[in-house]
Amino acid sequence: MQLFGHRLSAIVIGLTACGFAASAAQAAYPDHPITIVVPTAAGGGNDAFARIVGQKMSEGLGQTVIVINKAGAQGAIGTEFVARAPADGYTILLGYIATHGINPALQKLRYDPVADFKGIGRLANSPTLLIVSSASKINSVKELIERGKSPDSKINYASAGQGTAPHVTAELFKLSTGTNMLHVPYKGSAPAVTDTLAGTTQVMFPSLFGAYPHLSTGKIKALAVAGDKRTPLLKDVPTLEELGVKGVSVPQWYALFAPAKTDQAIIDRLNKELNIALKDPAVQEKLAEQGADVSPSTPAELDAFVKSEVVRWKGVVKQANIPVE
Numbered sequence: 001m002q003l004f005g006h007r008l009s010a011i012v013i014g015l016t017a018c019g020f021a022a023s024a025a026q027a028a029y030p031d032h033p034i035t036i037v038v039p040t041a042a043g044g045g046n047d048a049f050a051r052i053v054g055q056k057m058s059e060g061l062g063q064t065v066i067v068i069n070k071a072g073a074q075g076a077i078g079t080e081f082v083a084r085a086p087a088d089g090y091t092i093l094l095g096y097i098a099t100h101g102i103n104p105a106l107q108k109l110r111y112d113p114v115a116d117f118k119g120i121g122r123l124a125n126s127p128t129l130l131i132v133s134s135a136s137k138i139n140s141v142k143e144l145i146e147r148g149k150s151p152d153s154k155i156n157y158a159s160a161g162q163g164t165a166p167h168v169t170a171e172l173f174k175l176s177t178g179t180n181m182l183h184v185p186y187k188g189s190a191p192a193v194t195d196t197l198a199g200t201t202q203v204m205f206p207s208l209f210g211a212y213p214h215l216s217t218g219k220i221k222a223l224a225v226a227g228d229k230r231t232p233l234l235k236d237v238p239t240l241e242e243l244g245v246k247g248v249s250v251p252q253w254y255a256l257f258a259p260a261k262t263d264q265a266i267i268d269r270l271n272k273e274l275n276i277a278l279k280d281p282a283v284q285e286k287l288a289e290q291g292a293d294v295s296p297s298t299p300a301e302l303d304a305f306v307k308s309e310v311v312r313w314k315g316v317v318k319q320a321n322i323p324v325e
Contacts, residue, residue, distance in 0.1 A: 014064035028267055029089055033064040036256070038094045039078025040160070041071040041188030045126065045290070049254050050094040053123055057270075058276035061149035067094075071188055074161045075099040076109055080300040083116040087261035089270065092120060095257045097250075098164050104120050104318040106163040106324055108202035113310060118264075119255035119302030121271045121279065124292040127227035128169050128250045130240065131220045136197030144203065148179025148197050152185050155181045156200035158192035163322075166192065168313075169226050169250040171320045176245050178210050188222035196220055208233065208291030227251050233291050247319075253295070255302055 020164060036054050040046045052247055054065035077100045085091035093099070094154050100113040104207045112115075118291045136155075138147065148155055159167035174181060184201050186192040189210045199218040204211075214220055215234075225231055225239045226248050240248045243322030254276060258267060273294045277283055284294055297305070317324065 026290045027240060029269065030061055030063045032090065033066050034058075034061065034087050034089070035066045035068055036094055037078050037082050037091065038067060038069045039071060039075035039081075039099055040069065041190055042069045043190040044160070044188050045207050045292075046094055046096060046189075046254065047232055048290065049123060049209070049287070049292070052283060053274065053277050056283050060273040060276055061269075067078070074103055074107070074163045076107060079103075080109070080111045081112040082257065083234070083259060086233045087257055087259040087263075089100070089258060089262055089266035091159055092270065093257040094123075096254045097252045097309070100255070100257070100306045102163055102165060102168055102317075104310050105106070106322065107314040113306055114303075116260050117257040117306075118260055118262055118267050119297075119299045120258055120267055121274045121299060121305060122253065122295050122297040122302050123274070124254055124256045124287055125295050126207040126252045126254075126290075127225050127229075127231050127269065128165060128207050128252055129211050129222050129226040129234075129237075130226055131196065131197050131204050131206065131211055131222050133199045133202050134219050134221055136202040138202065138223075138280050140238065141219070141245065144223065145177045145179055148174075148177065148181055155179075155203060156184050156201045157181045157203040157205070159183060159185050159204070160189040160192050160206075161185045161187060164189075165207070165250055165252050166205040168316065168320065168322065169248060170203070171252070171322055172242070172248045172316070173226070173245065174248070175320050176247050180234045182257070184278075186290075188221050193220075201294045205250070209252070212289075212291040233288075254292075255297075257302075263300075271299050 013272045036050045038047050050067045058065040075098045082093040139145050157170045165169050223235045278294045278296045
């Protein structure tokens with residue numbers, strides 16, 4: 001009995017020591033730079049978003065926040081990389097509507113958007129725009145539909161890649177309007193917008209965040225918002241719903257995620273610093289200038305949101321009859 005008591009004491013002491021070690025590790029976090037992985041090409045909206053927020057978060061964390069791009073497979077490559085990374089809070093993901101909503105409905109992935117991640121917090125939303133190249137001579141949604149329905153329609157629409165938000169939105173638009181447009185996928189939003197600016201493609205459905213800086217060039221025109229409401233930055237641009245085009249509402253969202261086994265204390269610390277960054281007037285101004293609305297959340301709220309997005313997009317893909325890879 002005495003021997004058992006000694007063993008029990010040893011176990012308790014050992015567990016207590018482990019608890020102290022874990023607490024000490026959490027208290028020291030972070031003690032070296034943190035990396036935000038952006039799973040899309042450099043120069044796009046996601047990349048800018050991560051850099052704006054990451055720079056401000058570094059002040060509160062007391063460590064440099066590095067942003068790296070791991071593009072490919074519509075965000076799946078970079079997302080899988082973070083899912084398999086050490087769950088220590090030093091490698092996190094700038095996830096978005098494709099990685100944790102659309103991709104699971106369209107691709108056979110080597111990551112699970114729910115089981116392989118813990119949400120840190122939402123960053124912001126950016127409405128989807130319907131833009132056309134000025135070279136196309138299309139001046140309204142009505143003209144686009146009329147030309148898209150003609151037998152000799154030669155309208156090409158650009159997307160950031162197969163299964164991305166611009167692709168799915170365009171397919172919903174085609175379904176709702178009966179138009180015929182040829183899909184031209186690119187490796188990221190930035191090159192897709194560039195070719196639409198040049199007139200190589202005539203139509204695109206990018207995020208306002210990605211398109212807004214280019215509207216002042218006069219090379220593209222915003223015809224409508226593919227969302228539930230107009231955006232304050234473009235008060236005169238109507239929604240597709242207002243123009244009689246139903247069922248094409250794709251608000252794009254952005255959030256930070258960590259590998260699933262990351263300690264909750266680390267998740268909470270990152271959420272705290274993220275939300276402090278999002279309250280900063282300078283950060284809000286930079287994001288607003290790009291067409292993004294700050295939309296903070298708790299980790300639990302983000303996790304619940306992702307579950308609902310996975311269900312939603314499976315239904316949308318089925319409705320739009322988009323082939324699953």
